[in-house]
Amino acid sequence: FPCELIRNFSVIAHIDHGKSTLSDRLLELTGTITKREKGVNAQVLDKLKVERERGITVKAQTASMIHSHEGRKYLLNLIDTPGHVDFAWEVSRSLAACQGALLLVDATQGVQAQSISVFHVARERGLTIIPVLNKIDLPASQPEVIAAQIQSTFGIDPADIIQISAKTGKGVDKVLEAILTRIPPPNASAEKPLRAFLFDSSYDRYRGVVSLVSVLDGVLRKGDKIVSSHTRKKYEILDLGLMHPEEESTSSLQPGQVGFIACNMKESSEAHIGDTLHHAGASVEPMPGFRPAKAMVYAGIFPVDSNDFVKLEESIKRLVLTDRSVEVTRESSSALGQGCRLGFLGTLHMDVFRQRLEDEYNANVIITAPTVPYKIVYRDKTVTVSNPTDFPDTVDSGSRVKEVQEPVVKASIIVPQEYLGDMMDLCFSHRGEDMDHRFLDSAGASSRVMLTCTLPLSEVVTDFFDKLKSRSSGFASFDYEDAGYKASNLNKMVFLLNGKPVDALALIVHRSAEQEVGRTWVKKLHKVIPRQIFEVPIQAAIGKRIVARETLSAYRADVTAGLYGGHYERKLKHLNNQKESKKRMKRVGNVDLPQEAFYSILKT
Numbered sequence: 001f002p003c004e005l006i007r008n009f010s011v012i013a014h015i016d017h018g019k020s021t022l023s024d025r026l027l028e029l030t031g032t033i034t035k036r037e038k039g040v041n042a043q044v045l046d047k048l049k050v051e052r053e054r055g056i057t058v059k060a061q062t063a064s065m066i067h068s069h070e071g072r073k074y075l076l077n078l079i080d081t082p083g084h085v086d087f088a089w090e091v092s093r094s095l096a097a098c099q100g101a102l103l104l105v106d107a108t109q110g111v112q113a114q115s116i117s118v119f120h121v122a123r124e125r126g127l128t129i130i131p132v133l134n135k136i137d138l139p140a141s142q143p144e145v146i147a148a149q150i151q152s153t154f155g156i157d158p159a160d161i162i163q164i165s166a167k168t169g170k171g172v173d174k175v176l177e178a179i180l181t182r183i184p185p186p187n188a189s190a191e192k193p194l195r196a197f198l199f200d201s202s203y204d205r206y207r208g209v210v211s212l213v214s215v216l217d218g219v220l221r222k223g224d225k226i227v228s229s230h231t232r233k234k235y236e237i238l239d240l241g242l243m244h245p246e247e248e249s250t251s252s253l254q255p256g257q258v259g260f261i262a263c264n265m266k267e268s269s270e271a272h273i274g275d276t277l278h279h280a281g282a283s284v285e286p287m288p289g290f291r292p293a294k295a296m297v298y299a300g301i302f303p304v305d306s307n308d309f310v311k312l313e314e315s316i317k318r319l320v321l322t323d324r325s326v327e328v329t330r331e332s333s334s335a336l337g338q339g340c341r342l343g344f345l346g347t348l349h350m351d352v353f354r355q356r357l358e359d360e361y362n363a364n365v366i367i368t369a370p371t372v373p374y375k376i377v378y379r380d381k382t383v384t385v386s387n388p389t390d391f392p393d394t395v396d397s398g399s400r401v402k403e404v405q406e407p408v409v410k411a412s413i414i415v416p417q418e419y420l421g422d423m424m425d426l427c428f429s430h431r432g433e434d435m436d437h438r439f440l441d442s443a444g445a446s447s448r449v450m451l452t453c454t455l456p457l458s459e460v461v462t463d464f465f466d467k468l469k470s471r472s473s474g475f476a477s478f479d480y481e482d483a484g485y486k487a488s489n490l491n492k493m494v495f496l497l498n499g500k501p502v503d504a505l506a507l508i509v510h511r512s513a514e515q516e517v518g519r520t521w522v523k524k525l526h527k528v529i530p531r532q533i534f535e536v537p538i539q540a541a542i543g544k545r546i547v548a549r550e551t552l553s554a555y556r557a558d559v560t561a562g563l564y565g566g567h568y569e570r571k572l573k574h575l576n577n578q579k580e581s582k583k584r585m586k587r588v589g590n591v592d593l594p595q596e597a598f599y600s601i602l603k604t
């Protein structure tokens with residue numbers, strides 16, 4: 001395939017707007033898969049079990065198609081992008097391998113938060129954007145209204161919008177034609193030295209790491225010796241070929257082509273998304289803007305049965321081989337025993353990982369409350385802390401800490417006008433600042449608004465998204481981008497049982513939320529801790545300051561049960577004895593918090 005017959009493109013869309021359905025339709029229309037195959041695996045491009053269950057794309061899947069048009073055969077490379085904010089970085093990388101993008105918008109829902117964020121990424125990369133309105137088969141669709149919205153939001157001429165139903169197939173042929181006529185071919189040269197752009201990787205138990213590359217220049221052949229621009233490590237190409245849609249080996253990948261390579265890479269951490277590969281001995285300019293994936297949410301993960309640690313660690317290690325963006329270190333807790341501390345790109349990423357661990361490895365786990373990475377600024381140095389245990393006990397004027405900074409994001413929420421007030425309240429109560437809004441449609445009852453504000457990431461990673469959905473009756477869509485660090489009034493809250501801190505429950509809390517968080521957690525603990533033979537104070541403390549307290553009353557064995565009649569003094573004596581021994585126990589008493597208690601506290 002000479003370059004002019006190659007098209008590299010992506011489908012970009014908000015979650016559920018029909019990206020996978022359209023991708024499948026394109027594969028069918030070009031004969032890459034048949035309808036029967038499709039029946040077996042409802043959506044070929046969505047492979048993971050969690051993805052099918054949640055109906056979202058987690059791992060990008062890429063496929064090549066061959067399409068005949070006016071007597072010529074074209075090679076179309078569809079580069080799939082993940083559809084969630086946690087993976088914004090991967091979206092951006094996948095788009096670097098494309099010249100065009102189909103911007104898919106649901107004609108019943110209209111432009112949503114991620115439609116806007118992905119549009120901007122695509123435009124910044126200079127891609128040709130083909131606007132597509134999907135689901136026009138639905139009676140609730142409003143193609144004209146949404147087309148006007150697309151025009152006012154993106155400055156796109158409504159005449160360029162293609163109306164389709166990915167479900168029935170209506171109009172999909174026009175999309176195929178637009179890919180050929182509107183998207184420019186890659187500008188790659190066989191004469192120049194090899195530059196292959198690595199944009200995705202997966203792990204195969206037998207062959208190790210399998211990477212997806214886009215050949216920007218030159219030719220990549222089986223047996224070639226290649227070098228990573230990022231690590232300078234050397235590899236040999238053992239196998240390569242097209243994704244059609246399964247791997248199909250070829251002898252080479254030509255300039256402008258997209259395909260898989262297997263070389264002797266042992267660990268997925270060696271395959272850096274955004275890396276440029278070149279021939280050994282040659283020197284080339286790597287693709288700019290390389291940045292390793294950065295974990296933004298950390299949590300400890302412990303086995304419910306502490307004897308299972310070895311098994312759990314083994315399972316985590318195996319799973320991490322397939323997902324290079326998860327950071328792993330060991331962690332031990334006096335309450336929960338041996339465990340691992342994991343770093344994730346976001347909370348969805350964390351949930352997906354936990355679910356995969358449970359599904360694929362049968363692991364029964366306890367996950368501690370998520371924490372974001374904080375910066376502790378001392379007079380002479382700055383330390384990043386991603387575990388509450390490492391956070392200084394007090395951050396007051398007397399301590400060595402100058403200030404604490406937390407990561408913040410720029411959030412955008414798109415919502416029907418009538419929910420604007422609720423959404424502003426929600427943002428305020430989550431410490432939102434610099435709030436602003438603008439209308440997306442010209443006035444009308446169904447007019448929608450985009451609300452933007454700065455939010456601490458720690459507020460976003462808890463239950464913000466669930467609240468957003470429930471308080472907008474499911475209508476709000478949400479997206480965010482990194483906005484650096486900001487100084488903040490934060491402290492470590494620890495929980496004391498009978499005066500002893502439970503390390504696994506420590507939290508970082510903002511001054512304004514201390515009372516509420518303290519009370520809520522103390523109540524939760526009170527509910528799940530079994531009564532002891534002595535009285536147990538349950539306290540939330542910040543440094544030496546107690547902010548909340550509950551008392552778990554003692555379980556009193558009835559020592560007088562066997563005494564009938566009027567032996568009042570004997571009864572009293574027994575009760576007093578019991579009191580005395582309880583006092584003793586209280587002094588030395590250690591409250592054992594059963595793992596199940598942790599499980600139920602941390603699950604909610």
Ligand code: GTP
Pocket residue numbers: 013014015016017018019020021022055056057082083134135136137138164165166167168
């Ligand atoms: P993510 O993978 O989460 O990004 O979602 P997606 O954009 O890939 O959406 P998907 O293709 O899974 O479609 C979401 C839902 O919309 C599914 O239930 C589809 O069956 C449905 N759907 C997609 N296209 C159409 C369409 O043209 N008409 C109708 N009626 N339903 C559609």
